[in-house]
Amino acid sequence: MSDDPTKVWPTGLTLPEAEEIHRHIIDGTRIFALVSLAAHLMAYMFTPWLK
């Protein structure tokens, strides 16, 4: 198995598998960025950095 040329180092996943996981990470980052941006805006409006 270790000499399967489709498996890429260092994870042992194939390229499409690795790309799929990476796509989920990118999607997740986008969702979290959007949500945290909105949450920070609301938090600032409620109390501007706990002044």
Next chain:
Amino acid sequence: MSGMSQSGMRQKAVLFLLQAGPRFLPFADAATPDLPLGRLLRLSLFQVSVGMALVLLVGTLNRVMIVELGVSAALVGVMISLPLIFAPFRALIGFRSDTHNSALGWRRVPFIWRGTMIQFGGLALMPFSLLVLAGGGESADAPAWIGQLGAGFAFLLVGAGLHMTQTVGLALATDLAPVESQPKVVGLMYVMLLVGMVVSALLFGWLLADFSPLRLVQVIQGAAMATIALNVVALWKQEPRKPRYGAAVAAAPAKQPSFVEAWAHFAAGDRAIRRLIATGFGTMAFSMSDVLLEPYGGQILHMPVGTTTALTATLAIGGLFGFGLASRVLGRGADPFRMASYGALVGIPAYLALIASAPFDAPVLFGLGTAAVGFGAGLFGHGTLTATMNLAPKSQTGLALGAWGAVQASAAGLAVALGGIVYEAVAWFAAARGLDPATGYNAVYAIEIALLFAALLAMLPLLRRAPALAGAPPPTGAAVS
């Protein structure tokens, strides 16, 4: 170091990772023929997170927004009904998970994960947007639409997340459980939903007793973290990787059916539409008076507050008995639609008992009726979900479970809203005419009885074909015991 030894080390590292890696990766080893109870219990944790989110939306935040934050009841009503918009999309989500093209060979995990993240995002945003919605702190100067938009967005996210997680989670449970143990799985899923709701209701109540904005942020964001934790534990190593899902699609991309085609195929098979109609009527019947039981006990039967709160517990305990009995009987290969119709048959006298308890001034009769309503709802819900799982075409499990969930969640939401409207309208009319104050409640109970008859009528043809339909294996010596 030479290039040779470097590549040799790489080889070793890859080998090591391939051997040790799977232990640290969320993949199941293989599809096991039977699902051990421990793994099943773990899978059912996603229902706890769904129950927690439901209680937070419908119960805790409903009260907090009105009482502690002073938001108008109409605005709260709009916010709370927003997640319902996503209920009909459950069928589409289920379909998408059926046909998901994944190199990793996963169909359900990506959707449950995405649902979990969306629910987390909604909960993370929720407390701040509620505080701004209420115009607390220095947000009073800000335009009102910002708070409304933020809160609406947060409620939409939580709703979308929980519908996605639950639909695809149930589809995954169906994939994993062999037909004969599906009744057990359904029972467990319902019980865990109930457990999640009860435990988190108590916990939220206790944590928010000493209310402050900071405490609200802590509790809701804590719920967001709990969502991620519960769902990751639930999901870990559950779905076996089957690269053929992805491979087959890649090989023949033209064969991928559209949602409309898949739906047409699903609707043509095995009286699917009739089953959904029966589910809709029955669910409406059993949920229309959900929020009217406590006020009825207080206003009409003059029960003290502590006792009316116990009514909700009575309803839940009745439900637990229903799930338990249904799991036992259906586990022996009984027809799930027969079970669902027994549920409706229990519901009819139960609602009659609720109506009769006012003229006889019998709170005990009301309590018994409430327990029987819970019991009937338990049998009905278990029966329809088990039937959906048993009859789901192998390649359309997600669509079948999604359609059931869409009908069930939409019917329940619609029924609660309609119940409130009918009660208000009839109570107003009765007050104007000087009629009995129980009239408004009785009108709702009477509609529920009519809906139960409608559900029974819809299920009759399904019963006659029961032996062929059940899909469960014929009872064997071991199963009958």
